[in-house]
Amino acid sequence: NAGVTQTPKFRILKIGQSMTLQCTQDMNHNYMYWYRQDPGMGLKLIYYSVGAGITDKGEVPNGYNVSRSTTEDFPLRLELAAPSQTSVYFCASRSGEPGEGYTFGSGTRLTVV
């Protein structure tokens, strides 16, 4: 099983550019999440989805957008990249069973210059 797959692994953007971080899972999980990880700060929730067609904001949604047209895919869109968005981005999913932890992708390291 591939689990949670994120692309690209690395990207450098110029200020004001836009891009989409891709995330796909093959476990038929309903719940999917986007986190960003900043040094010494732990992970902060950007957006989450509880199923196809349903998304909602997390703790730090400003500057980002998401969509969930299928169960498998949960892309994260940056419209106008800013240096504050330099971070490592992790996508995660879970089925919803009690006690089940999240399955994480390997991350996308984004630098905005």
Place this chain on the structure above:
Amino acid sequence: GEDVEQSLFLSVREGDSSVINCTYTDSSSTYLYWYKQEPGAGLQLLTYIFSNMDMKQDQRLTVLLNKKDKHLSLRIADTQTGDSAIYFCAESIKFSGGYNKLIFGAGTRLAVHP
């Protein structure tokens, strides 16, 4: 409030036990988790404990939960160089809409030396 705190660094000698500590604030947490992150990789679930338990053992890992003090610890017995990584504590809480989310600590970097 939602907050999970961990010490940032721990250094141990190979073969010794490691104890990583965590405190959390939300008394309604149902599950608490420990994740491991190796360099350049995502987070890997190590173990979890339900809030009505006070201890869980899984091979070299022992999780202790003191719900009164909101304190969680992870003990790694016979620590090996392959255990060098960042360890994250996380609590599962309900938020608006009734859905669960994980709140993560900042992570404890474990360094294992000969």
